[in-house]
Amino acid sequence: MKYLISALFFLSLTGLFSESLTVVNRTGSVIELIQAAPAGEDKWGDDLIPGQVVLDGESVSLDLTGSAPWAFRMIDSDSVVYVLYEVLPAISGKLTVGPENQARLSAYAGAERNISITNRTGSAVSSFRISAVSDNSWGPDVLDGRYIRSGETADININAAPGTLSFDIQFTLISGNQVIPYEKSDVILTDGASLVLNLHSEN
Numbered sequence: 001m002k003y004l005i006s007a008l009f010f011l012s013l014t015g016l017f018s019e020s021l022t023v024v025n026r027t028g029s030v031i032e033l034i035q036a037a038p039a040g041e042d043k044w045g046d047d048l049i050p051g052q053v054v055l056d057g058e059s060v061s062l063d064l065t066g067s068a069p070w071a072f073r074m075i076d077s078d079s080v081v082y083v084l085y086e087v088l089p090a091i092s093g094k095l096t097v098g099p100e101n102q103a104r105l106s107a108y109a110g111a112e113r114n115i116s117i118t119n120r121t122g123s124a125v126s127s128f129r130i131s132a133v134s135d136n137s138w139g140p141d142v143l144d145g146r147y148i149r150s151g152e153t154a155d156i157n158i159n160a161a162p163g164t165l166s167f168d169i170q171f172t173l174i175s176g177n178q179v180i181p182y183e184k185s186d187v188i189l190t191d192g193a194s195l196v197l198n199l200h201s202e203n
Contacts, residue, residue, distance in 0.1 A: 029076035038066025071142040
């Protein structure tokens with residue numbers, strides 16, 4: 001069973017402000033969901049058009065709060081996924097989405113992926129496991145006996161079901177004579193992803 005302990009990725013958010021963006025649908029289908037992630041975020045936000053749809057040829061205005069550049073994910077009525085990166089609303093003010101923006105999952109969400117992990121916890125990471133958010137058990141330790149010392153970065157390979165984007169992760173730290181597990185939910189792990197592990201203490 002997964003227990004979420006207070007372990008968060010350190011997200012350095014600078015220049016936080018609100019801005020608007022008009023999304024124009026040129027996909028040929030009805031867009032039913034729009035999600036966004038500001039710079040520094042590692043997961044998609046909530047649906048920006050809850051209870052709405054954007055018909056082909058129509059547009060919708062979005063109010064965004066966060067740091068640019070933005071990434072967007074959209075899903076149409078045929079369950080086709082569209083992904084756009086490096087969006088700068090302050091410059092363009094408009095985002096046109098078409099068939100050319102369809103996500104090629106095989107390119108970045110295939111069965112084998114390489115990710116980098118930077119350890120800034122202050123302790124050694126002794127294991128790292130993933131689980132698709134729909135699974136009820138953890139996969140094998142991908143470090144396989146290796147340690148990632150604090151301040152170090154390690155490249156690791158993970159295996160996942162093709163097309164799966166979001167995972168729960170579990171890593172363990174060696175603190176004194178204790179081995180302490182930490183978890184993080186709903187993390188996007190595509191090929192080439194970079195994770196920074198940094199613990200936040202709660203008061």
